[in-house]
Amino acid sequence: MAKALKKQALGRGLSALLKDPENDIKSVGDTNADKVVGNIIELELDSIEINPFQPRTNFNEETLKELATSIRELGVIQPITVRKTDFNKYQLISGERRLRASKLAGLTTIPAYIRIANDNESLVMALVENIQRHDLDPIEVALSYQRLIDEIQLTQEQMSERVGKKRSTITNYLRLLRLDPIIQTGIRDGFISMGHGRAIINIEDHDIQTDIYHKIILENLSVRETEALVKAYQEGVTATNDKEAPKKKFSYTISENQKKVFTDFFGAKVDVKIAANGKGKINVPFHSAEDLERILKLLEK
Template sequence: MSKAIKKQALGRGLSALLKDPENDIQSVEDKNADKVVGNIIELEIDAIEINPFQPRSNFNEESLRELATSIKELGVIQPITVRKLDFNKYQLISGERRLRASKLIGLTTVPAYIRIANDNESLVMALVENIQRHDLDPIEIALSYQRLIDEIQLTQEQMSERVGKKRSTIANYLRLLKLDPIIQTGIRDGFISMGHGRAIINIDDHDVQTDIYQKIVSQNLSVRETETLVKNYHESLKPKPAIPAKTASFEINDEDVSTFNKYFGTKIDVKVAGNGKGKITIPFHSEEDFNRIIKLIEG
């Protein structure tokens, strides 16, 4: 008998063990737990519920159909991972694409690794296994990290150790959640990249964020061009340096102005520019006053 046939037969035998109420395994300390936990077992698909902690929320239908075709021809090559909830009830930890694809082609059972885990352990396992095995979009990854922070109370440093990612990498993903929801959706749908998002996040005003997002999409801007756009925006916010007023090239003393005032019988305004040019303003208050000034000028 080949190894593959032996493995399959073992899976069927363990499946029968799990359906025996007298062998309801709830912890690693229970009888026969060593025969079940960590082994590959053929589980009924109807006994498996979706994991609410699953980081992935978007599933490409075309990609699922391709996977379903592959499973139909070759079988489920990589088993899913589940945790035991109750008698003949299981919750998916990782492998939702494989589970969905198996349902598409009408399979009633699927090979699965059995694990005993609490909610917190399940969340961490789902996050680590799914991020490392599948191409989650950046927002899904960011939301998963945020969930670890909120629900497991992990610091970014602790999370770095748990998921095997640099703290700076985790921080960059989390910052994406500060983007306007419209832009987050744009990243999830592939209209812009995470690089575009990291550039836009340097702007606090969500209205300005969305304006730049629209330009990126409509003009097909690169990440570098987006960074330049953001830089120019910040430059526009800086206060313009005050241009110092030019001082007059020479001064008009009060005595000279007083002489003008006495001669014309009115208050004269004298201004001198920095280049030495200037003007004298002689006010008048009536036509009679205007004619009086004309006569004075004509001598």
């Protein structure tokens, strides 16, 4: 809680700094620019305009309302990203759904990362330095990795080189962002560990994810117990699907004329059996070693 309050206070302080005409930061060379790059800052929603080149124009109203409800309860978990266009004026780079949902939720401000002119390398340095800190929770680390992908277009391979982490480690952090926001908040607040989150992420349904999350907390389940719970759920779903899947019956009957084709070819009475599942046997009898040799030569032709 103290950590969250510290971040909020920092965001408010920087917000006041950006609204001071004497500190109009326009590039990374300006005074106090280093305080802006890489930090979360509370911005007024009215000061942010939508990017006119945003390729996405359709937003599902139902999912926006659901996100707005989540934001009312939990706040904006992942800050948006904007670029500074003028004094106290910003243009959205990423996070339009979060911006729209925050307005629906009745918020007046939103946490944001601010990009300023020629700050690309500074942002990389700030994020990489941030990732190396030991006091970050797993979701904060994951968000930093995601920013390097979204804003700097770094590949996971390039990030691996920059931060000195294995690519698989980066992937495991990024996968946490696929968890339901409630569970992400639980990881940030220390109710469950990253190991719990990695187990839950194997289930795509967010409702099932949150059910398991609540069970972990109520029963104080370990990571191993959580993995077993997820496995049992997945096996249960597979078994149900297999049970519900209609059994296809094989309905083919071989005629006497077709049997005669086998008999004429092998020079022996061939027995053909077909089961309901489509599997079967062709039984070719032989009466001596010489007879077997004769049949084998027929198959070699």
